[in-house]
Amino acid sequence: xxxxxxxxxxxxxxxxxxxxxxxPIVLVIAFIVVNGIQALSWEFLSxxxxxxxxxxxxxxxxxxxxxxTIGAAIAVLPLGIGAAIYLAEYAGDNWLTRTIHSAIxxxxxxxxxxxxxxxxxxxxxxxxxxxxxxAGALTLALMTLPIIISTAEEAILAVPQEFRTVSLSxxxxxxxxxxxxxxxxxxPGIITGVILGLARAAGETAPILFTVAAFYLPQxxxxxxxQTMALPYHLFVxxxxxxxxxxxxxxxxxxVLLIIVLFFVVIAAVMRSIMRRRREW
Amino acid sequence: MAKxxxxxxxxxxxxxxxxxxxxxxxxxxQPNGILVIFGPSRSGKTTLLRLLNRLSDQIEGAQHEGTxxxxxxxxxxxxxxxxxxxxxxxxxxxxxxPLPGTIFDNMSYGLKMAGERDRDILEERIELxxxxxxxxxxxxxxxxxxxxxxxGGQKQRLCLARCLALKPExxxxxxxxxxxxxxSTTIVEQSLSELKEQYTIIMVPHxxxxxxxxxxxxAFLLDGKLVxxxxxxxxxxxxxxxxxEAYITGRFG
Numbered sequence: 001x002x003x004x005x006x007x008x009x010x011x012x013x014x015x016x017x018x019x020x021x022x023x024p025i026v027l028v029i030a031f032i033v034v035n036g037i038q039a040l041s042w043e044f045l046s047x048x049x050x051x052x053x054x055x056x057x058x059x060x061x062x063x064x065x066x067x068x069t070i071g072a073a074i075a076v077l078p079l080g081i082g083a084a085i086y087l088a089e090y091a092g093d094n095w096l097t098r099t100i101h102s103a104i105x106x107x108x109x110x111x112x113x114x115x116x117x118x119x120x121x122x123x124x125x126x127x128x129x130x131x132x133x134x135a136g137a138l139t140l141a142l143m144t145l146p147i148i149i150s151t152a153e154e155a156i157l158a159v160p161q162e163f164r165t166v167s168l169s170x171x172x173x174x175x176x177x178x179x180x181x182x183x184x185x186x187x188p189g190i191i192t193g194v195i196l197g198l199a200r201a202a203g204e205t206a207p208i209l210f211t212v213a214a215f216y217l218p219q220x221x222x223x224x225x226x227q228t229m230a231l232p233y234h235l236f237v238x239x240x241x242x243x244x245x246x247x248x249x250x251x252x253x254x255x256v257l258l259i260i261v262l263f264f265v266v267i268a269a270v271m272r273s274i275m276r277r278r279r280e281w
Numbered sequence: 282m283a284k285x286x287x288x289x290x291x292x293x294x295x296x297x298x299x300x301x302x303x304x305x306x307x308x309x310x311q312p313n314g315i316l317v318i319f320g321p322s323r324s325g326k327t328t329l330l331r332l333l334n335r336l337s338d339q340i341e342g343a344q345h346e347g348t349x350x351x352x353x354x355x356x357x358x359x360x361x362x363x364x365x366x367x368x369x370x371x372x373x374x375x376x377x378x379p380l381p382g383t384i385f386d387n388m389s390y391g392l393k394m395a396g397e398r399d400r401d402i403l404e405e406r407i408e409l410x411x412x413x414x415x416x417x418x419x420x421x422x423x424x425x426x427x428x429x430x431x432x433g434g435q436k437q438r439l440c441l442a443r444c445l446a447l448k449p450e451x452x453x454x455x456x457x458x459x460x461x462x463x464x465s466t467t468i469v470e471q472s473l474s475e476l477k478e479q480y481t482i483i484m485v486p487h488x489x490x491x492x493x494x495x496x497x498x499x500a501f502l503l504d505g506k507l508v509x510x511x512x513x514x515x516x517x518x519x520x521x522x523x524x525x526e527a528y529i530t531g532r533f534g
Binding site for chain 2: 092162163164165166169173176180181184
C-alpha cells in the first residue's frame with residue numbers, strides 16, 4: 001500500500017475511534033438533560049424532599065455535596081500541595097522516594113468503596129467522629145489526595161529549571177525559590193488538578209456511603225459532626241430504594257449532579273486560562 | 282601583583298556519571314578587569330563558572346576536590362552562607378532568562394530575597410543596576426511592564442542589571458552574547474569594558490574573536506585542563522603552548 005493510502009486509512013481510523021468515544025458520552029448527557037430538564041425548578045433546587053421523597057426538592061442533598069466537597073478541599077489542599085513540593089523539590093532520588101511514588105500511583109487506583117470502608121474504620125470508629133460531615137469529607141480528601149499530589153508534582157516539575165537556577169543565582173534560598181518562583185508558576189496546573197480531583201469527589205457515592213450520607217434527614221446539618229444528605233447517594237437511594245419514585249425526579253437529580261461536576265470542570269478550565277494569560281513565559 | 286580575589290587550587294570536578302569535567306585546575310583571579318575563560322565546547326568552562334558561586338551544588342551526586350577561596354576564605358566551608366556568596370559572586374547565563382513578572386520584579390528580586398524592604402533603597406539600587414547595564418534610558422518609564430516584552434538584547438542587559446543591583450564583587454558571565462545580534466553584543470561588550478573598572482569579571486566568551494576583543498587576561502581550557510593563562514597580548518598574539526596556538530588560529534575547535 002502507498003504511504004498516501006495508509007495515511008488516509010490511519011486518519012479515518014483515528015477519527016472513527018474518537019467518534020466512538022465521544023458519541024456515547026454525548027448521548028448519555030443528552031438523555032439526562034432531555035429527561036431531567038422538566039424537573040428543574042426553583043422549588044426543586046430550594047426545597048427538601050417531601051411525601052416519602054416522591055415530591056419536593058433536593059436542596060439538602062445539594063448543600064451536603066457542597067459541604068463535603070469544600071471540607072475535602074480544605075483537608076486535601078495543604079496535604080496534597082505540601083507532599084508534592086516535598087517530592088518534587090526536596091526528596092532525593094532514592095528507594096524511599098520511589099516507594100512513595102509507587103504508593104501514590106497505587107492509591108489512585110484503589111476502588112472508592114475501599115476508601116469508604118477505610119473511612120468507616122478509621123474516622124468514624126477509631127477516631128470516634130461518628131457518621132459525620134467531618135468523617136465523610138476526610139474520606140473524600142483521602143481518596144483525592146493521590147490525584148492531587150500527582151498533578152501538583154507534575155505541575156511543579158513542569159516549571160522551567162532556568163527559573164530555579166536564576167532565582168538561586170540571585171541569592172534566594174531553596175525555599176524562597178519554591179515560594180516565589182516555582183509555586184506561582186505551577187499554580188495553574190495545581191489548581192486544575194485540585195478542581196478535577198474535587199469534581200470526582202463531588203460525584204462519588206461509595207466513600208460517603210458509610211461515613212456521612214443520610215437516607216433522609218428532616219433538617220439541614222448544623223455542625224461538621226452532623227450527618228448530611230448528598231447528591232450521589234440521594235440519587236442512588238431514589239433510583240433503587242424508593243418504590244413509586246417519579247422518573248422525572250430521578251433524572252432531575254442526575255442532571256443537577258452532572259451540572260455541579262461540569263461546573264467544577266469549567267471553573268478549572270477558566271482559572272487555568274486566566275492564570276496562563278497572566279503569567280507568560 | 283595584587284592579591285587575588287579568587288584563588289582556585291588543584292580543583293577537580295566529577296559529574297555523577299563519572300565524567301571528569303575539570304582536572305586539577307590552578308588559577309588565581311586578580312581583582313578588576315576581565316578574565317576570559319575560553320576553549321572548545323565541553324572543556325569545562327561553564328562547570329568552572331558554576332563552581333565559583335556554588336551553583337554546582339545543584340548537581341546531585343557530583344564531586345569536587347581541591348579548594349576555591351574568595352578573599353582567602355574557602356567557599357565550600359561549612360559556615361559559608363551560600364546565598365550571600367551568590368550575591369557577592371553573581372551570574373549571567375547564556376540564555377537571557379528574565380523571571381516571570383515585571384522589570385521591577387526582576388530587578389528587585391535578589392534584594393527582596395535578601396530581606397531588603399525599603400522602597401527607596403530598592404529603587405535606588407534598581408536605577409544603579411539598570412544604568413550600569415546601559416538599559417535605564419530604555420526602560421525607566423516602563424518598569425511595571427513585563428520583562429518578557431523586552432527584546433533579546435534588552436533581556437540580557439536586564440539579567441546583567443539584575444546582578445549589578447546586588448552590588449556584587451565578581452560577575453560571572455557564561456557566554457552572555459550567545460543569542461544576541463552584533464549590535465546588542467557591542468552594547469554588552471561596551472558595558473563590560475566600563476564595569477571592569479569596578480568589578481571583577483569572569484567571562485566565557487562566545488568566540489575566540491570575542492575573547493581577544495574583551496580580555497585583560499585569558500585562560501585556555503581544554504578537556505577540563507587549564508592549558509595556559511596569561512594577559513591578552515601573550516595569549517592571542519604569542520601563546521606559549523602549541524595547543525593554545527592551534528585553537529586560537531582556528532586549526533581545531
